[in-house]
Amino acid sequence: MSGITEQLIEFTSISVPRDATAMMRLSLFDWAACGIAGARETEFDAFVKAQLALHHGSHLTFGGATTSAPTAALINGTLSHALDYDDTHFAHIGHPSVAVLPAVLALAEQENVDLEVLMQAATIGVEASIAVGLWLGRDHYQVGYHQTATAGAFGATLAACRLLALPPAQIRHALGLCASMASGIKAQFGTMAKPLNAGLAARTGVEAALWAQTGMTAAQDGLAGPLGFGPTHHGQGADVMLPLSDWRINSISHKFHACCHGLHAMLEALRDVQTPLDQITAIHIRTHPRWMSVCNITAPQTGLAAKFSYRQTAAMSLLGHDTGAIGNFTDNLANDGTVVALRDRVQVTEDARLNETQSEVSITLADGSTERLRHDLMSPMSLETRAQKLRGKGAALLGAERAETLWGAAQGQTLRGLLDQLVMS
Numbered sequence: 001m002s003g004i005t006e007q008l009i010e011f012t013s014i015s016v017p018r019d020a021t022a023m024m025r026l027s028l029f030d031w032a033a034c035g036i037a038g039a040r041e042t043e044f045d046a047f048v049k050a051q052l053a054l055h056h057g058s059h060l061t062f063g064g065a066t067t068s069a070p071t072a073a074l075i076n077g078t079l080s081h082a083l084d085y086d087d088t089h090f091a092h093i094g095h096p097s098v099a100v101l102p103a104v105l106a107l108a109e110q111e112n113v114d115l116e117v118l119m120q121a122a123t124i125g126v127e128a129s130i131a132v133g134l135w136l137g138r139d140h141y142q143v144g145y146h147q148t149a150t151a152g153a154f155g156a157t158l159a160a161c162r163l164l165a166l167p168p169a170q171i172r173h174a175l176g177l178c179a180s181m182a183s184g185i186k187a188q189f190g191t192m193a194k195p196l197n198a199g200l201a202a203r204t205g206v207e208a209a210l211w212a213q214t215g216m217t218a219a220q221d222g223l224a225g226p227l228g229f230g231p232t233h234h235g236q237g238a239d240v241m242l243p244l245s246d247w248r249i250n251s252i253s254h255k256f257h258a259c260c261h262g263l264h265a266m267l268e269a270l271r272d273v274q275t276p277l278d279q280i281t282a283i284h285i286r287t288h289p290r291w292m293s294v295c296n297i298t299a300p301q302t303g304l305a306a307k308f309s310y311r312q313t314a315a316m317s318l319l320g321h322d323t324g325a326i327g328n329f330t331d332n333l334a335n336d337g338t339v340v341a342l343r344d345r346v347q348v349t350e351d352a353r354l355n356e357t358q359s360e361v362s363i364t365l366a367d368g369s370t371e372r373l374r375h376d377l378m379s380p381m382s383l384e385t386r387a388q389k390l391r392g393k394g395a396a397l398l399g400a401e402r403a404e405t406l407w408g409a410a411q412g413q414t415l416r417g418l419l420d421q422l423v424m425s
Contacts, residue, residue, distance in 0.1 A: 004237075005224050007131075008154070008158060008171075008175065009171050011243055012161055012171055013168075016119075016123045016124060024123040024249060025411060026383070027126070027252060028097075029391075029407055029411075030087055031097040032418070033394040034081075034086045036422070038079040038080055038195075039062035039079045044082060047078070048079070051075055052065050052071075055067045055070075057071070059071075059072035059109055059110075060109065061422075064424075070106070070206045071203070073202035073205065074102075074199040074202060076199070076422075077098050077099060077198045077201065077202030081095060084307050085326065086255065088252070089130050089251070090251075090253060090261075090356050091134055092132075092147050093133070094133050094151055094152055096249075097122075098152070098198040098201075099149070099198055099201035099202050100152065100159045100202070100205070103205035103206050104121045104160060107163050107209070107210075108163060111164065113163065116413060121159045121163040124158060124159055124162045125157075125158050125205070126155060127247055127249050131242050132154045132155065134238060135224075135237065136230060136234075136236065138236070139234045139236050140233060140235050141290075142290065146188070149182065149185075149197035149201045150229075153178050153183075154182060154223065156204060156206070157174050157208045158205075160174075160210075161209050164213055166212060170212040172220065173212040175208070176220070178204055178205070179218070179223050180218070181207070182204060184201065189260075189308055190305040253377055256389060257323040259308070259329065262287070262291040262294050263309075265377050266361060268377070269375040270373065272373050273318065277319070277342070280363055281366055282347065283314060283346045283347070283361065284361070284364070285346065285348045286349055287350060288350065288355060289350035290356060294308065295307075295310060296308075296310055297312070298311055299343075300312050301331070302331050303330040303333065306333070307329055311346040312339070314346050314361075315339045318342060321333065321339075357377040391407055405421065
């Protein structure tokens with residue numbers, strides 16, 4: 001088997017199967033809905049304003065402002081991850097769409113391509129980012145690197161190379177250039193810098209591809225070669241094959257709770273709780289060990305930090321606060337006395353018997369009995385069911401009419417139709 005770099009270069013030009021692009025279409029809708037909703041928040045207004053003042057061009061950002069292609073990718077990547085409500089892939093624990101889609105969208109305008117061409121480039125990029133994440137391995141993630149930002153940057157780069165139809169030699173240099181820029185750490189979780197990680201990955205993809213197109217050169221194997229990105233960033237160099245007959249994008253996981261995806265199996269399990277709260281004396285959550293350093297903030301003080309807390313979101317769910325509603329993740333609710341009191345009855349422990357998509361919950365009752373619940377996020381879901389759930393999520397974020405208009409644009413053929421949706425506030 002050839003090395004990861006050679007595989008990625010060859011993979012960039014292959015045909016993309018229809019089932020993979022069909023899933024990518026769902027993620028396009030989901031990403032755009034998250035980005036439009038994220039742009040409505042005021043938290044990043046000053047950041048966006050500063051970027052627009054520094055960089056000028058004709059490339060659209062959420063809300064309708066225009067700027068340079070790299071800056072559009074930076075802004076759109078950041079805003080679409082601002083709510084932490086976008087898709088995830090558990091194979092490498094990363095958010096692929098927020099790195100890849102802003103990069104290809106920024107370049108699609110200047111290349112005047114139709115939406116299907118954009119979809120094929122995005123699918124290549126998402127699949128590549130998952131493969132790079134698997135190649136880097138869990139050591140890379142566990143030591144503190146954010147795969148959305150690191151593996152995502154390489155996926156964004158290859159998606160941009162596909163859209164620009166770069167030849168293999170330039171793709172090789174683009175990967176090498178990306179290797180000098182890809183970055184992002186998990187220490188940023190619970191802060192504004194976490195969504196910035198996604199924006200930086202998207203910008204890196206645009207810049208690496210455009211620079212390579214102009215003739216900029218880099219190491220022949222900046223990803224996997226001696227002193228390359230993998231060897232210097234705790235990469236395990238795992239065996240990864242591209243492409244697969246069943247593309248990995250087909251097992252992408254979309255969020256239906258507005259918080260870290262590591263919490264979702266637990267929240268789905270809690271949907272089945274039948275016991276009245278006044279009879280609950282303790283809640284014990286068991287989860288995969290890896291999530292303990294990702295989303296186990298024990299006493300969050302802000303709505304943003306609450307999105308990374310088993311104890312907080314469990315209490316919210318049991319008290320009837322919809323964890324699928326962005327508006328419930330507020331500073332006030334994070335410090336609400338009733339929520340805090342129930343939160344203090346929640347214990348979280350790691351359980352290596354579980355995989356990363358599973359959680360178990362034990363509810364201890366006043367009479368000493370126990371109610372046990374379990375959920376696995378990888379339980380089968382048809383494309384039709386997924387689409388229905390995403391349309392419902394979009395309606396909750398944007399309103400039913402706006403969500404249906406966006407759905408039509410995401411399922412259509414013209415890039416202009418999609419861009420028109422992003423312009424609307």
